[in-house]
Amino acid sequence: xxxxxxxxxxxxxxxxxxxxxxxxVNRPPTTIDDVVVGRAxxxxxxxxxxxxxxxxxxxxxxVPPMLTKTAADLAxxxxxxxxxxxxxxxTAAYNxxxxxxxxxxKGLVELGNGAIEPQAAGGGSVKTSRxxxxxxxxxxxxx
Numbered sequence: 001x002x003x004x005x006x007x008x009x010x011x012x013x014x015x016x017x018x019x020x021x022x023x024x025v026n027r028p029p030t031t032i033d034d035v036v037v038g039r040a041x042x043x044x045x046x047x048x049x050x051x052x053x054x055x056x057x058x059x060x061x062x063v064p065p066m067l068t069k070t071a072a073d074l075a076x077x078x079x080x081x082x083x084x085x086x087x088x089x090x091t092a093a094y095n096x097x098x099x100x101x102x103x104x105x106k107g108l109v110e111l112g113n114g115a116i117e118p119q120a121a122g123g124g125s126v127k128t129s130r131x132x133x134x135x136x137x138x139x140x141x142x143x
Contacts, residue, residue, distance in 0.1 A: 001059035003045055003071035006037050012072050021079040036079070044074035051101035056111060064111050070097045 009018055015032065022036040023029035048071060049058055060067075077084055077094035084090045103109040 001045065001049070001063070002041065003048055003063050003067045004041055004075060006032070006034065006041070008068055008072050009037065009041075009075060012069075013076055018079075021076075037075070040075040040078040041071065043078050044071045047074055047098075048101060051105040052111070054105040055107055060111070066100075067111070070100060073097045 006018075010032075018032045018037065019029040022033040023031050024033065024036070048067060052058065052060070052067070073093040074097050077090055080088075080090050084094075100109065104111060
């Protein structure tokens with residue numbers, strides 16, 4: 001499931017920033033590389049699925065707006081890579097997104113909007129059987 005698309009990144013962070021982060025051929029950057037954007041979005045989707053899948057059945061019926069924002073923040077961080085300074089707004093947004101996803105996975109935050117929690121495993125009972133005892137006081141009496 002895709003939580004955000006290239007246009008979401010453009011709308012939130014601007015076309016100029018996406019060109020600068022993805023165009024690895026032209027100097028100065030002139031185009032947005034769809035492959036690089038797609039990889040960052042796929043990485044964000046994978047991270048989100050890891051947290052959300054613990055609490056909700058995937059794929060979700062519809063994507064809540066907060067997940068789109070979260071995916072965009074994660075993808076932006078992945079696009080920055082090692083260039084993201086630990087005190088930058090990009091890293092802060094990434095850390096907030098991961099903290100929010102942790103809260104979702106723990107059930108502290110609900111997604112709503114058609115998100116269905118998976119059914120709990122059935123509560124059946126376990127039956128066991130054992131054979132009759134071979135060695136008893138009566139059978140071992142002479143030893």
